[in-house]
Amino acid sequence: MIRILITLALISLTLPAQATEAGWALLRGGGHVVLMRHAYALGTVEPPNFDIEKCGTQRNLSERGRHQARRIGSLIAARGAPVERVLSSRLCRALETARLAFGAGAVEAFAPLDPPGEDETANAEALAATIEAVHGYSGSGNMVMVADLPAIKALTGHKTREGEALIVAPDENGLVVLGRIVFN
Template identity: 35%
Template sequence: MRYSISGFRGLSAWLLVLVSSLLFSSSIKAEDRLFWQALAQGGKVVLIQHALLDEAVGDPFSLDPSCFIERNLSEAGREQARSIGEAFRQQGIKIDAVWASPHCRTKDTAELAFGEFEVKAELRLIRALTEEQANANLRWSRQLIGNFNAEGNLILVTHRPNIGELIHQRVRPGTVAVVEPLGDGLFDLVATKVFD
């Protein structure tokens, strides 16, 4: 039986792609397991960036009780928010409270995903605030997260810059970050998941 070198190369390349895809798939599943296991244990703080926006309309920095001048969720974002909540319900995740920034896009994400929620001014978009107020809100958030102590989980629906400052990672709409409180205002990032 004869084998050509080019045949071996083709077979080797194919095997490499197969092994790589299997390893990638198993690492995704392991991350998914870690994400849901951490939430099932309870006692975590969950940072959620609001869902996808309609980028063509509205001012991202404004607060408007009517939501008319704000940048709001797109239809895809509304569906994304619902899918986050449905996944939490399917997994039986215990939630102690859901808090949202006062912007319409975060309130809508919280309501579509979880139903009841409470507005917390401290979760407002930090880029819409003075530097002094933004820093004060971030200090409040760090203390809240680090000192959280309950059986269930606390959900905080907020904004990309806020979450980025807290976990030092770039996030995108629909990102959910699970954080482990350590006391004294300290915490560790456990896992993240993006709901598309």
């Protein structure tokens, strides 16, 4: 019984590394879309006075998150994964993650990546616009899209940790996950 538990523990430790290496292999060739969760931010719920236009009303990156964002950009560059375009939710923590990782001039705010709200019609339109952006991407480098967990889960059905990335592609039902990169 102990051998089985040890074996399962070892397998669970190697799976993220294998997923990460497979993800890097995809990105080195370019032409892929990366859906990345913002770096580490304190708290789990937006303040009651949340306003997407005002950073002071949002959960923002901690110093640890800023360090993580810079590290993500360094790792992507060091691994030879070309980044051609960067789209970000308008959430301040997503924008800051993208700007620290890829440079402020490279980042475009993309409202469809904002967190889903109460309006189901607007949510469906945002999902469709994001999926259309993935469908329409044909660059030779990679396109990175930075968002928060609710948007990523709505798009893929997958949960990600802060600073984790999914390599996605369009399919007949929306987006399919081709790979994963864990930066931590």
